[in-house]
Amino acid sequence: MKKLTCSRLSSQFLGAFPGIARRWVLLFCVSCFSAYAQESVQVQKQIESIKSPVKWLQTSELPTEATESASTKEKPGLVSTAVNWFRRTDLPADLQIHGFASQAYITTSDNDVFGNSDNGGSFGLTESGLNASVRPLPRVLLSAQVLSRRAGEGNTGMPRLDFGFLDYRIYSHEANQFGIRVGRLKNPFGFYNDTRDVPFTRPSIMLPQSIYFDRVRNISLSGDSVQLYGEAAVSNWGTVSTQFGVFLPIVSDKDTELALIGALQPGHLQRDVSYIGRGIFETNDKRLRLGVSGIWLNTSYDPSNRLGDLIGPGTLLQAGALQFSPVYFSAQYNAERWTLTSEYAIRHFKYNNNFNVKPLDGLDFFGESYYFQGEYRFTPKWVGLLRYDALFTDRSDRDGSHWAALNPTARNGLEHSRFAKDITVGLRWNATPQFMLRAEYHYVNGTGWLSRLDNPTAEGPLSQHWDLYAIQASYRF
Amino acid sequence: MSLFHFSIRIKSSRLCLLNIKVYFCFALAICLLGIKAEVRANDRYEIVINTGVSEKALSVNSLRSIFSMHLKTWSDGTKIRVFVFSDDDQLHQNFSKEKLNVFPYQLRSTWDRLVYSGTGQAPIKVNSTEEMLTKVATTPGAIGYLWRADINEKVNVLEIK
Numbered sequence: 085m086k087k088l089t090c091s092r093l094s095s096q097f098l099g100a101f102p103g104i105a106r107r108w109v110l111l112f113c114v115s116c117f118s119a120y121a122q123e124s125v126q127v128q129k130q131i132e133s134i135k136s137p138v139k140w141l142q143t144s145e146l147p148t149e150a151t152e153s154a155s156t157k158e159k160p161g162l163v164s165t166a167v168n169w170f171r172r173t174d175l176p177a178d179l180q181i182h183g184f185a186s187q188a189y190i191t192t193s194d195n196d197v198f199g200n201s202d203n204g205g206s207f208g209l210t211e212s213g214l215n216a217s218v219r220p221l222p223r224v225l226l227s228a229q230v231l232s233r234r235a236g237e238g239n240t241g242m243p244r245l246d247f248g249f250l251d252y253r254i255y256s257h258e259a260n261q262f263g264i265r266v267g268r269l270k271n272p273f274g275f276y277n278d279t280r281d282v283p284f285t286r287p288s289i290m291l292p293q294s295i296y297f298d299r300v301r302n303i304s305l306s307g308d309s310v311q312l313y314g315e316a317a318v319s320n321w322g323t324v325s326t327q328f329g330v331f332l333p334i335v336s337d338k339d340t341e342l343a344l345i346g347a348l349q350p351g352h353l354q355r356d357v358s359y360i361g362r363g364i365f366e367t368n369d370k371r372l373r374l375g376v377s378g379i380w381l382n383t384s385y386d387p388s389n390r391l392g393d394l395i396g397p398g399t400l401l402q403a404g405a406l407q408f409s410p411v412y413f414s415a416q417y418n419a420e421r422w423t424l425t426s427e428y429a430i431r432h433f434k435y436n437n438n439f440n441v442k443p444l445d446g447l448d449f450f451g452e453s454y455y456f457q458g459e460y461r462f463t464p465k466w467v468g469l470l471r472y473d474a475l476f477t478d479r480s481d482r483d484g485s486h487w488a489a490l491n492p493t494a495r496n497g498l499e500h501s502r503f504a505k506d507i508t509v510g511l512r513w514n515a516t517p518q519f520m521l522r523a524e525y526h527y528v529n530g531t532g533w534l535s536r537l538d539n540p541t542a543e544g545p546l547s548q549h550w551d552l553y554a555i556q557a558s559y560r561f
Numbered sequence: 562m563s564l565f566h567f568s569i570r571i572k573s574s575r576l577c578l579l580n581i582k583v584y585f586c587f588a589l590a591i592c593l594l595g596i597k598a599e600v601r602a603n604d605r606y607e608i609v610i611n612t613g614v615s616e617k618a619l620s621v622n623s624l625r626s627i628f629s630m631h632l633k634t635w636s637d638g639t640k641i642r643v644f645v646f647s648d649d650d651q652l653h654q655n656f657s658k659e660k661l662n663v664f665p666y667q668l669r670s671t672w673d674r675l676v677y678s679g680t681g682q683a684p685i686k687v688n689s690t691e692e693m694l695t696k697v698a699t700t701p702g703a704i705g706y707l708w709r710a711d712i713n714e715k716v717n718v719l720e721i722k
Binding site: 177182184213215217219222223225227228229247248253256259260265269270272277279282284285313315317323353368369370418420437454461464482517 | 573620621622623624625626631632633634638639640642648649651663664665667670671673674676677678679680681682683
């Protein structure tokens with residue numbers, strides 16, 4: 085009888101959850117446990133595990149690669165010969181040169197991403213970069229990178245200085261470091277912004293657009309700045325690394341203007357002093373990484389000598405200022421085979437009253453973005469990806485209905501431009517350490533992060549529900 | 562009537578148990594996925610340094626900081642130069658997992674972040690044991706790792722505290 089009550093209780097308890105929820109909870113417990121199990125694995129256990137029945141999963145790649153000597157894998161070729169020569173030759177002052185080149189093919193069911201992608205696809209995304217660094221003195225590092233990015237209307241592929249700065253290490257003792265950097269620096273926010281144009285360092289062809297907008301990328305990419313950085317050991321737990329910078333943002337491109345002040349204007353956005361900071365805590369085994377970053381970005385519209393020009397029917401855009409101050413929270417867990425990443429951003433937009441345009445003046449709202457991402461390494465060469473990414477331009481108006489109601493004649497039916505929810509599935513193949521191929525599929529509901537330059541109103545209305553397929557090949561040295 | 566009631570309950574609880582069993586099998590499968598093979602034992606390799614380096618012993622944290630390319634100078638202020646094998650090399654994998662307690666892919670992403678944001682340099686890759694030995698022996702401030710059998714008097718062994 086007791087037993088019966090027990091089983092009844094358990095079945096009632098489990099029955100209380102809907103089936104799917106129960107499965108998720110169990111899966112969560114399982115993954116927690118497997119994470120714990122992985123942590124406590126000892127060498128002896130590992131030796132035992134060789135005999136385990138899941139050997140088929142380890143595939144032939146792992147053991148054979150391990151025994152193969154690295155020299156036999158070097159294939160003779162012009163590039164690798166050159167790279168090898170360069171590696172073997174002792175360069176002065178520890179000069180290092182690295183670079184990458186990448187080409188993607190993107191096709192969409194509707195709407196354009198990096199070119200005319202909805203009409204048979206496009207090769208519109210080409211990224212390449214070359215960087216060099218030297219250490220003339222033990223405490224001094226000089227580095228610079230030239231980047232070319234051809235991506236739709238917003239980026240023509242014209243090479244530009246991505247970063248170029250001097251790094252002076254003021255203090256260094258064991259895991260504690262402190263220093264200063266001066267020059268053009270990558271803006272440190274989130275986990276991926278610093279290296280967002282290098283395909284090898286991103287989890288997917290398209291980064292989660294809710295946080296790493298490609299539309300307003302230049303404003304957030306790098307700036308001319310002075311940055312202080314520090315790294316400190318936190319007892320035996322891990323290290324905290326922090327960066328704080330004062331910078332002048334790069335706001336001169338058309339895509340940024342279009343995104344921030346609406347229509348293309350005869351004047352330009354001005355570079356005003358802005359601030360950025362990031363702190364990342366990382367455990368010693370680099371399994372857990374937690375980060376907080378914030379930007380306080382100031383820019384203002386300067387109609388220059390064309391003050392009073394007519395923009396649109398009867399609209400005068402005057403000198404106005406705007407502040408963009410997003411805060412990002414990032415978390416990542418790294419196990420041997422899988423990596424879970426999530427980032428959340430709350431983005432504050434504030435426009436002052438001097439634009440003299442009704443839709444912009446006094447605008448003050450919060451945008452919200454987040455994504456959850458899982459990567460699974462089937463083998464070190466094959467990595468799978470699953471992600472859910474959501475963007476809300478105004479968090480108090482998640483479906484855009486309020487925004488549309490403000491101006492029904494112009495905005496009706498455009499509610500979907502105020503949000504985007506993206507489900508991504510991807511697969512990556514690291515063919516060699518230098519060469520990588522990958523493919524991904526996005527199902528997107530909403531058009532919130534689409535570039536207005538790539539999708540001009542003249543081409544007709546955007547579709548709310550759309551698919552994106554992309555493949556990419558990437559080489560680095 | 563009540564007997565009928567009971568039998569239903571037993572049935573449902575059995576179904577539930579079966580369900581749980583399936584989940585547990587699934588759980589076990591996932592756990593086993595995470596376990597990886599290891600071929601050689603821990604103590605058959607050493608961390609080697611150039612004979613000109615004054616340090617004789619280092620803490621694990623310092624070692625990790627050096628191989629993460631964050632700590633760039635020895636205590637006497639001279640440059641540290643880090644040499645590694647490729648990511649898929651067995652010794653590199655053992656060294657990174659056992660000595661640094663970090664997976665090789667994490668080291669790679671740490672180095673990539675430094676190189677492509679300009680805030681640091683990558684370690685220098687060598688392709689063979691002989692090259693590692695020569696490089697560490699001849700480069701001032703060099704640090705690397707070698708199987709014990711390949712170590713000779715041209716390099717010093719660094720003790721990890």
